[in-house]
Structure formats: structure tokens, C-alpha cells
Amino acid sequence: MKAFDYAAPASLPEAVGLLASQPAARLLAGGTDLLVQLRSGRKQADVVIDVKKIPELNEITLAPDHSLTIGAAVPCYRLTDHPAIRTHYPALAEVASWIGGTPIQGRASLGGNLCNSAPSADSIPLLIALSASAHLIGPAGRRSVPVEAFCTAPGRNQLAPGELLVAIHIPAPAPHSGAAYLRFIPRNEMDIAVVGAGASLTLANGLIAAARLALSSVAPTPLFVPAAGESLIGQAPTPAALEAAAQLAQAAASPISDMRGSAAYRRHLCAVMARRALELALARAQESK
Amino acid sequence: MSAKVQVQTTINNEPVEFLCEPRQSLLECLRDIVGLTGAKEGCGDGNCGSCTVRLGDRIVTSCLVLGVEAAGQSITTVEGLAHGNTLHPLQKAFLENAALQCGICTPGFLIAADALLQKHPQPTEEQTRFWLANNLCRCTGYDKIIRAVQAAAHEINANSGAAQ
Ligand SMILES: Cc1cc2nc3c(=O)[nH]c(=O)nc-3n(C[C@H](O)[C@H](O)[C@H](O)COP(=O)(O)OP(=O)(O)OC[C@H]3O[C@@H](n4cnc5c(N)ncnc54)[C@H](O)[C@@H]3O)c2cc1C
Ligand code: FES
Ligand code: FES
Numbered sequence: 001m002k003a004f005d006y007a008a009p010a011s012l013p014e015a016v017g018l019l020a021s022q023p024a025a026r027l028l029a030g031g032t033d034l035l036v037q038l039r040s041g042r043k044q045a046d047v048v049i050d051v052k053k054i055p056e057l058n059e060i061t062l063a064p065d066h067s068l069t070i071g072a073a074v075p076c077y078r079l080t081d082h083p084a085i086r087t088h089y090p091a092l093a094e095v096a097s098w099i100g101g102t103p104i105q106g107r108a109s110l111g112g113n114l115c116n117s118a119p120s121a122d123s124i125p126l127l128i129a130l131s132a133s134a135h136l137i138g139p140a141g142r143r144s145v146p147v148e149a150f151c152t153a154p155g156r157n158q159l160a161p162g163e164l165l166v167a168i169h170i171p172a173p174a175p176h177s178g179a180a181y182l183r184f185i186p187r188n189e190m191d192i193a194v195v196g197a198g199a200s201l202t203l204a205n206g207l208i209a210a211a212r213l214a215l216s217s218v219a220p221t222p223l224f225v226p227a228a229g230e231s232l233i234g235q236a237p238t239p240a241a242l243e244a245a246a247q248l249a250q251a252a253a254s255p256i257s258d259m260r261g262s263a264a265y266r267r268h269l270c271a272v273m274a275r276r277a278l279e280l281a282l283a284r285a286q287e288s289k
Numbered sequence: 290m291s292a293k294v295q296v297q298t299t300i301n302n303e304p305v306e307f308l309c310e311p312r313q314s315l316l317e318c319l320r321d322i323v324g325l326t327g328a329k330e331g332c333g334d335g336n337c338g339s340c341t342v343r344l345g346d347r348i349v350t351s352c353l354v355l356g357v358e359a360a361g362q363s364i365t366t367v368e369g370l371a372h373g374n375t376l377h378p379l380q381k382a383f384l385e386n387a388a389l390q391c392g393i394c395t396p397g398f399l400i401a402a403d404a405l406l407q408k409h410p411q412p413t414e415e416q417t418r419f420w421l422a423n424n425l426c427r428c429t430g431y432d433k434i435i436r437a438v439q440a441a442a443h444e445i446n447a448n449s450g451a452a453q
Contacts, residue, residue, distance in 0.1 A: 003291045006311035006357045028355075035314070035353045036334045048311065050358065077347065101423025102401060104335060106347030107354070189422035190336070 001039045008050040012137060012166065015054055020139050020162045022047045027164055029057075029073040030107030032100060033116040056166055057111070062088070065172040069135075072111025072165040080105065089170070090284065091179045091198075092130075095123050098183070101190050111165050117151040117221070124151065124222035125198030126181035128214035129281075132170045138163030148214065148224035174210065177202035178284025180277045183216070184269050186260070193217045194261045195269040197249070199277035201232070203285045208232045211281075213245065213274055218253035218266055225252040228274065237282050246275035296360045300325065301369030309356040315349075316340045318356035319366060327367035327396045331425070338424030341397035342366050348404045350423070367396035370403065378448075379403055379441040388437035390428035398424050402438045411442050 009015040019025055024046035028034055037043040051057050057073040066088050070079070079085050079096035086093045099108050099122055113123045114134060127147040134145045139162045147168070151157050159165070173179075183196035196216035202209045211229035216222050228248040235241040255266035293308050300323065307322045319325045319342070331337035333352050340351045343365035370377040379399050382388070389395045398421065405412055405420045412420065417435050426434060 001312040001314075003310060003312050005291045006294065006355065031353050031355070031358075032335055035355070038312075039333060048355070050355075052358075075347075100335065101338070102404070102420050103338060103341050103348045103350045103423050104353075106344075106349050187422075189419060 001035075002041075002044065004038075004045045005047045006050065007047060008053045010053050012054055012056060015049065015051060015164060016137060016139065016162070018047075018049055019164060022049070023161070025049050027051050027115070029109040029112040029115075030075055030104075032104050032108040033112055033118075051164065059167075060085070063172070067172040068092075068170040070110055070168045070170075072115075072167055073109050074111070076100075076105040076108050076110070077102075079110070088173070089130075089179070091126055091181050091281075092123075092170075095126050095181045098122055098189075110168055114147065114150065114168065115157060115159065115165055117153075117155050117157045119154055119219060119221055120192045120196070120217040121222060122181065122183060122193060122196055122216060125196055125214035125216045126179065127168060127170070127198075128222065128224050129179055129181070129198040129200040129212045130170045130173075131200075131212065132168050134158075135166045135169055136163050137166050142166075144169070148222075151221035154220055173200075173288075174202045176204065176285050176288055177210070178281045178286070178288055180280035180284065182273055182277045182280065184273055192260065195255075195266050195273050197270070197273035197277035199274070199281040201237070201278060201281040201285050203237065203282075206236065208235050208237055208241070211245070211278070213249050213278065215249060215253060215270060215274065217260075218255040218270055223252060225249045227252065232278075242275055242278045242282070243271075245278060246271045249274040294357050296357055298359050298361070299363040301365060302363075307356070311355060311357050313356045314352050315342070315344070315354040315356045315359050315364075316351040318359070319351060319364075322356075325366050325368050328400075329393050329396060331393065336423075336425070337394070338397040338401065338421075339394050341400045341424065343400055343404060348401055365400065365403075367399050370399060377403070378444045379406070379438070382437040382441035382444065383434075386433050386437035386440055388429060388433040394424060394426040394428075398426070398434055402441070405438070406442055406445060410446055412438070414439070 026045035057071040059071045061069040076096035179200040181198040183193035185191035201211045211232040213228040228245040250271040329339040331339035
């Protein structure tokens with residue numbers, strides 16, 4: 001790795017100040033993307049700013065209404081091991097247990113997963129399905145961006161120079177709602193999604209009142225498909241309705257061919273994974289109070 | 290070159306200070322500066338697990354940790370598993386079950402398996418395989434490693450039962 005300096009600010013103002021004064025700085029959370037990219041030369045840095053000492057970035061706050069704020073640097077294992085998150089956000093606990101293996105989950109954060117902005121990032125479709133937003137801070141103050149609008153191209157996002165991610169916020173889930181993320185990978189563990197699908201679904205009086213669907217690995221960014229969710233609103237949760245929504249997701253995808261699968265194979269998988277994610281979200285909505 | 294940094298840590302229960310560049314990984318610091326060559330570099334990008342060490346209460350791939358990040362933390366490497374000349378039950382079980390051939394992957398598997406047994410004293414085969422999925426072995430075919438971990442779990446549990 002090329003030489004760089006290291007700083008570990010202990011507060012947000014200190015971090016924002018440092019970032020403003022260091023144009024060639026890179027932020028370090030778990031380092032499971034950044035250190036790989038610095039070592040390979042794909043990214044450079046004069047200064048690496050470790051954000052793990054900033055208290056706000058390490059907090060998990062589950063409010064009484066079950067809205068959830070996850071500090072940007074919270075490592076995945078803390079989500080998987082959190083009893084209330086397992087109860088109220090089983091899909092989130094699952095996705096945190098699928099990013100890399102045990103030693104990666106000791107370090108990797110959802111904040112890093114989001115800010116690395118890979119099309120294949122496993123947490124992003126689920127965060128979109130859960131209507132999550134990214135809370136940012138920078139020289140101009142704080143702002144919030146819906147996760148579906150955050151990624152702009154492979155590895156690129158809405159973070160302006162000098163801005164950093166503070167936390168990911170998930171609004172309180174509606175009664176009778178459920179969510180799921182499923183991915184297709186050649187191994188059982190430790191692989192990049194060929195296609196992933198995140199879904200959420202809310203029931204009211206036996207009909208679908210709200211639904212959201214997003215895909216990974218099938219477009220230059222994680223792909224939100226509003227039409228798929230909207231097609232379900234007001235419908236009975238029948239297999240035919242879920243399949244029709246899954247077809248809309250498939251139609252929105254623009255996958256490429258690579259060593260993990262051809263474009264045609266990926267397109268086929270879009271409908272399969274979208275339908276299964278909707279089915280699991282529905283089952284969870286039916287169980288939830 | 291940027292200024293070197295003095296890092297104070299506890300390694301295998303001993304206070305250890307080392308001087309490193311910020312760009313150096315914890316793995317490089319352990320091997321090239323501190324002289325603990327148990328952890329190995331297989332891939333350098335987090336996939337093979339041969340560099341696995343315990344940092345605080347979690348296992349990490351030390352190739353993806355900066356040495357400077359270890360300041361104030363405690364680290365356990367494979368060198369810290371045995372008590373003097375008495376091997377750790379996992380080390381004995383790996384030998385008895387022929388769970389290694391070339392041995393490159395073994396330090397990482399031992400550290401990862403030790404953390405598994407502290408969290409799940411009697412893990413199922415599935416738990417064991419998932420926990421160890423971030424450790425690659427090109428020699429043994431894994432079955433013997435899984436059997437060794439289960440044998441060690443039995444031994445540790447039998448001994449702690451006998452002690453009570
Ligand atoms: C072996 C291995 C397996 C993996 N498996 C998976 C997988 O199954 N699924 C998956 O999705 N990913 C996987 N990854 C990729 C990686 O682990 C994840 O993307 C992880 O969530 C990144 O989090 P991190 O905390 O390590 O981020 P870092 O590497 O610390 O940071 C990632 C990026 O975000 C920036 N950043 C970090 N924090 C902030 C902040 N607060 N504000 C602004 N920018 C910030 C960094 O500068 C960097 O560009 C894997 C990686 C490895 C090495
Ligand atoms: S050398 Fe660290 S995971 Fe392979
Ligand atoms: S014993 Fe050779 S790689 Fe595992």
C-alpha cells in the first residue's frame with residue numbers, strides 16, 4: 001500500500017473539520033472495501049480518517065415505535081447479535097450475517113456497504129425496501145437522502161466533498177408489515193450476489209396496503225422498482241399478484257454478462273428472486289402484529 | 290513516507306509496543322515487526338482467512354486491519370493458544386484428526402474455531418461450517434477440520450464437566 005497518514009477523530013465536528021482540510025482523505029469504517037482498494041491501487045489516499053471513534057457512528061437506537069437508527073460504523077455482527085433487531089427486523093439481521101464471513105462481519109458496516117455503492121451491495125435493496133434514509137453531515141450542515149436516491153453509478157453516490165454518513169435511519173414499520181432480502185449465489189456463503197432482491201409488504205384488511213421492491217447486481221446501481229410495489233397496492237396477496245410484480249421488476253432490470261452469470265440468466269433470476277422475496281415479506285407481514 | 294506511529298497493544302496477554310507506518314496492515318506488523326509469524330498471508334484481500342487473529346472480542350482478517358487501529362486493543366494470535374508445552378485442545382484435535390497437511394491455513398482455522406467454541410460450546414456441523422466459511426483450505430477437503438473442531442468441543446466440555 002502507498003504511504004498515508006492516519007487520523008481517528010473522536011467527534012463529528014472534528015471529523016468534518018479534518019475532512020474539509022484534507023481533499024485527498026478517505027474515510028475508514030471496517031476497511032473491508034477500502035483497504036482492499038487502497039492495496040490494489042484502485043483508490044489512493046493521503047490521509048485515512050478512521051470514523052470508528054466517533055460515538056454517534058457506533059450507536060444502534062431502536063425507538064419505542066421501533067424506528068431504527070444504525071450508526072454508520074456499526075459492524076454487522078452487532079446487528080445479527082441484537083435480540084430486538086432479530087425480532088423486529090429479521091431481514092436486517094439476516095443480511096448482516098451474509099456480508100462476508102465471520103471475520104469480515106466483525107468489521108464491515110452497513111454504512112461502508114452503502115458508501116462503497118457497489119451494484120451488488122447486499123444491504124442496499126433491503127434498506128430501500130424498508131424506506132431507509134442516509135443521514136449525512138458536511139461543511140453545509142446536516143441533510144438526509146432516501147437510500148434509493150443515494151447511489152448514482154458503480155462506486156459513486158450523493159456524498160458531496162467534505163460530507164460523511166452519520167447513520168442510516170429506518171422509519172417505524174407499519175403494523176402487519178414484513179420485509180425480506182434474498183440473494184442468489186453459487187456458494188452457500190462468501191460470494192457476490194448474481195441477483196439479490198429486497199422486498200417489504202404491508203397488509204390492511206386482508207389487502208396489500210403498501211409494498212416496495214429493489215434489486216441488486218442487475219443495473220449500474222442498486223435498482224428501486226417503484227412500479228412493482230405500486231402494482232400490488234389494493235390487491236389481495238395472491239401468487240398471481242406477486243408474480244405480476246416480480247415480472248415488473250424483471251422488466252426494469254438491465255443486467256450485464258460476467259463470470260457469475262449471463263445477462264439472460266440474470267434476467268430470469270430477477271423474477272424468481274423478486275417473487276421469493278415478496279413471498280417471504282408477505283409471510284412475515286401475516287405473522288406480524 | 291509518512292511518520293511512523295508508536296502502537297501500544299496487548300498481544301497474547303503480554304504488553305507489546307511496536308513502531309509502524311500507518312499504511313502497514315496488522316498482519317505485516319505482527320509478522321515483520323513483532324516477529325509473530327503464525328498468522329499467514331494467503332490472499333491479502335480478506336478472502337482466505339489464513340491471517341485471522343482475535344482483536345478485542347472479535348476475530349478479524351488481519352490483512353484488512355491497519356496496525357495503528359490495534360492501539361489499546363488486545364490481540365490473540367495462534368502463538369497464544371498453547372499453555373507452555375501443553376497444546377490447546379483444538380491444536381491436539383487438529384493433529385489427532387489429521388486436519389492439516391501443508392499447514393498454511395491452520396493458524397487461521399485455530400483462531401476462528403477457538404472463537405466459535407467460546408460462543409457456541411457445542412456447535413452443530415452447520416454452525417461450524419458457516420462460522421469457518423471465511424477460512425479456505427486447499428489441502429484437507431474440510432471434513433477433517435470440521436471433525437477436529439467437534440472433537441475439541443467434546444474434549445473441552447468433558448473436562449469442564451469433570452472440573453465441576
Ligand atoms: C471477503 C469479503 C467478502 C465480502 N462479502 C460481501 C457480501 O457478501 N456482500 C456485500 O455486500 N459486500 C461484501 N463485501 C464487501 C464489504 O465487506 C462490504 O461492502 C462492507 O459492508 C463494507 O463496510 P466497511 O465498514 O468495511 O467499509 P469500508 O471499507 O471502511 O468503507 C467502504 C467505503 O465507504 C466509505 N465510507 C466508510 N464510512 C463512511 C462514512 N461514515 N461516510 C462516508 N463514507 C464512508 C469509505 O471511504 C469507502 O469508500 C465483502 C468483502 C470482503 C473482503
Ligand atoms: S491474507 Fe488475509 S484473508 Fe487472506
Ligand atoms: S492444510 Fe494446506 S491449505 Fe489447509
